Amino acid sequence: SQQGEEDPQALSIQEGENATMNCSYKTSINNLQWYRQNSGRGLVHLILIRSNEREKHSGRLRVTLDTSKKSSSLLITASRAADTASYFCATDVVSNFGNEKLTFGTGTRLTIIP
Amino acid sequence: KAGVTQTPRYLIKTRGQQVTLSCSPISGHRSVSWYQQTPGQGLQFLFEYFSETQRNKGNFPGRFSGRQFSNSRSEMNVSTLELGDSALYLCASSLMKGVSYEQYFGPGTRLTVT
Numbered sequence: 001s002q003q004g005e006e007d008p009q010a011l012s013i014q015e016g017e018n019a020t021m022n023c024s025y026k027t028s029i030n031n032l033q034w035y036r037q038n039s040g041r042g043l044v045h046l047i048l049i050r051s052n053e054r055e056k057h058s059g060r061l062r063v064t065l066d067t068s069k070k071s072s073s074l075l076i077t078a079s080r081a082a083d084t085a086s087y088f089c090a091t092d093v094v095s096n097f098g099n100e101k102l103t104f105g106t107g108t109r110l111t112i113i114p
Numbered sequence: 115k116a117g118v119t120q121t122p123r124y125l126i127k128t129r130g131q132q133v134t135l136s137c138s139p140i141s142g143h144r145s146v147s148w149y150q151q152t153p154g155q156g157l158q159f160l161f162e163y164f165s166e167t168q169r170n171k172g173n174f175p176g177r178f179s180g181r182q183f184s185n186s187r188s189e190m191n192v193s194t195l196e197l198g199d200s201a202l203y204l205c206a207s208s209l210m211k212g213v214s215y216e217q218y219f220g221p222g223t224r225l226t227v228t
Contacts, residue, residue, distance in 0.1 A: 030214045042118070042204060042219035088157065092214040100170045102147065102213035104157035 004089045004105025012111040019076045021108040023089030024069075032065055033090045034074050037107075043088065046074075076110075084112045115140055118207050118220035126226045132193040135223045139186050139207030145169075146188040147213060148180060151202040151222075163188055164211040192225075200227045 007022045023032070031050050035043040049056045049065045049072070056063045062075040076083055089105040119138045127133050139146050147170075148160040159172040163182035180190045186207075192199055202224050206217035 033216070035217075035219075040202060040222075040224075042221045043206075043217075045216045045218065048216055092212075100162070100213045101159045101172055102217070103159065104149075106156055 004091055004103060006087070006089060006105040006108045008108060009106065010109040010111070012113060013079060015079055015081055015112050015114050017079055019079050019083070019110055019112075021074050021087055021110070023072045023074070023105050025072075025089070025091045025103075025105075026070065027091075027093055029067075029091045029093070031092055032063075032072050033102075034061075034063060034072075035088045035090060035104075037086045037088065039085075046087075079110075079112045081112050081114050083110060085110060118205060118218055120203075120205050120220040120223050122223060123221065124224050124226075126228060127195050128228055129195055129197060131195050132191060133195060133225060135190045135192075135203055135205075135225075137188045137190070137205030137207075137220060139188070139205075140218055143207035143209055143218070144186050145208040145211055145215075146182055146186060147206045147208070147217060148188070148190050149204040149206065150174075151204060152198075152200070157204075159213070160190070162213055169211060170213060195227045197227050199225065201225060 004025045033048045034046040037043045060077045065072045086107045088107045093101045121136045145164045147162040151157045161171040166182045177193045182188045202222045204222045206219045208215045
């Protein structure tokens with residue numbers, strides 16, 4: 001099963017509005033990352049937040065992390081048509097044997113209506 | 115700096131055949147990871163190579179293998195192709211060893227198995 005589950009699965013908003021998407025995960029993490037993907041192309045890294053951080057900003061992006069609830073949120077302010085994409089959270093999962101895996105959530109499909 | 119490149123971009127193979135995909139990381143990056151993306155399973159981690167050694171691996175059968183060369187370029191091989199191997203295969207490079215760091219993704223190779 002997926003380590004991360006994102007909510008909502010799809011979101012449509014008017015240009016200029018704010019978009020919020022959430023990610024929940026199951027196991028302890030070192031870092032949580034958010035990525036954007038445009039229509040079946042490669043992923044673009046947006047922001048990384050460490051497990052000892054609670055909030056991080058980058059331009060119009062704001063990410064929060066609540067390790068007690070094992071959840072994170074991504075806020076995009078003043079949305080633009082170019083923000084239309086799928087957004088994924090990714091967590092690093094380390095097994096007892098030290099094997100690391102980067103595990104992606106199911107993604108939120110964001111559509112900005114001009 | 116040139117980004118991550120993947121070749122070929124599109125590939126059509128027949129069940130039972132084998133395929134080799136290639137990835138050239140960003141100059142100076144020594145970590146290369148591979149991911150499979152399908153509509154049903156989402157984004158799944160295959161393996162990570164660093165300094166020509168496989169460091170981490172996901173939960174895929176032995177038909178999926180890879181290697182990394184001394185110039186950090188990586189290849190992924192899938193033997194005895196199955197219909198379910200049809201997917202977008204993404205390669206990502208990173209400056210640091212492990213998956214807990216910002217990953218730079220290539221555009222992907224879309225593999226169709228008929």
